[in-house]
Amino acid sequence: MKRRSKRYKNSASGIDSAKDLELQEALEGLKTQSRVKFDESVELSFSLGVDPKQSSLSVRGTVKLPHGSGKEIKVLVFTENPDDALKHGADYAGLEDLITKIKDGWTDFDVAISTTSAMKSVRSIARVLGPRGLMPTPKAGTVTDNLEEAINEVKSGRVDFKMDKTGAMAVLIGKCSFSSEQLLENANSAIKAVCSSRPDGFKGRFVKSAHISSTMNPSLRLKSSIF
Incomplete structure (x- = not known):
């Protein structure tokens, strides 16, 4: 007991x-x-x-x-233009470098966002992100080209x-x-x-x-x- x-x-x-x-x-x-x-x-x-x-x-x-x-949310963005995502408040941004890191076992973030063009590469780690509820999806609003809006929404209480x-x-x-x-x-x-x-x-x-x-x-x- x-x-x-x-x-x-x-x-x-x-x-x-x-x-x-x-x-x-x-x-x-x-x-x-x-x-x-x-x-x-x-x-x-x-x-x-x-x-x-x-x-x-x-x-x-x-x-x-x-x-x-009330929780500080760590946001990762899969994008070919990491500087733009970081400028808008992302904690981590990149593409192939982050995918390699995640394949090696790193998942120190709360929400993952992806641009539409980056999703082709992101699908290679679906088996890692999916079970953890971290896979970007259009339904959740985490596959988007409006990174500023998506990052602000997550950071402000979504x-x-x-x-x-x-x-x-x-x-x-x-x-x-x-x-x-x-x-x-x-x-x-x-x-x-x-x-x-x-x-x-x-x-x-x-x-x-x-x-x-x-x-x-x-x-x-x-x-x-x-x-």
Whole structure:
């Protein structure tokens, strides 16, 4: 059995984890229970009714958080003109040099963007980037020739999400230092985006359950009426 720290148990003791909570109530509970010395991340997690083994029903999407995620995002851009990408705020930019580095095991970045012409080369590392959720795609807005807009969007609070092989999905919505109002607005945007990512042709209950948690606190179950 997994052992919990004393701090974790004390945090859990102040909240009825068996109760389905309204979003505002859950957020305020998390902020009240946060007693650690670092700024905890706050995350929504969803259990989906989609069979992850059916590739035609894959679930992924993006959300623009009104107040950002609070996380410093490292952006890599695949392009034949790295100076232009770096000028617009990319942390890393290049093409064949970065592809070689990634083939050797380096993935120290959060989001990858590619120009349309560079994608021909980027596809050679799809098996490396894909499983990590880092492969640029037109649907996610990460295959584009408008690098300035794409980089600014990612840096200013866009968060990508993708269903994992167990049918679960997590979305970062901010930090405990955010106000309750900021977290609530971010959470509502994330929930709307997740519900909008329902695959075409899927029948049945899309979101089976949803929880919210911070880094060092137990997750709290949300009322189904929210989603």
